[in-house]
Amino acid sequence: MAKSGYHHGDLRATILAAAAEQIAAEGLDAVSLRGLARRADVSHAAPAHHFGDRAGLLTELAIEGFGLLAAQLAAAGGDFREVAVAYIRFAREYPGHFDVMFRRDVLRADDQRLADARTAAGDALRSGVALQQPDGTPEHQRSTRLAAWSLVHGFASLWREGALGDSSLGNPSDPEAMARNMIATVAFE
Incomplete structure (x- = not known):
């Protein structure tokens, strides 16, 4: 019918x-x-x-997600700690987007809008890291950006997958407080 x-x-x-x-x-x-x-x-x-098709739908969802992420990261200002918490907050507030955005196997990798949205979100994350080590060599800056992204994305993924629920590493009912404590222990100098 x-x-x-x-x-x-x-x-x-x-x-x-x-x-x-x-x-x-x-x-x-x-x-x-x-x-x-x-x-x-x-x-x-x-x-x-x-x-x-499905790939088109998921690509549009990823583009939307990267736009939302870029806005949240930019709103957090230049302080890496706040940018990192904003990244983790995004994963909590938009789990459906977060679960798709980095899954290149289900997205249209050749979509220029996706590449542009991914770059904008990456630039917003990098801006918070750049202030931590403005005089580093280009290689050191790239390594620091990779470490920072790995840190916040890994934490967000662990939280999203429920791996922190039974962990003795912190209070899983307040992932932002856990994230702030974790980030405070890491020096990006």
């Missing part, structure tokens, strides 16, 4: 939000265009009209 017709103000945004919600709750493998169409009560062809 055909659906009763288009009735959403912004089907594209509705489908993206439903995908992010489903990924956060059920994992990436649970997402399909047909399933999202059922959730939105539209024809199974409607999501394909906006995204083409």
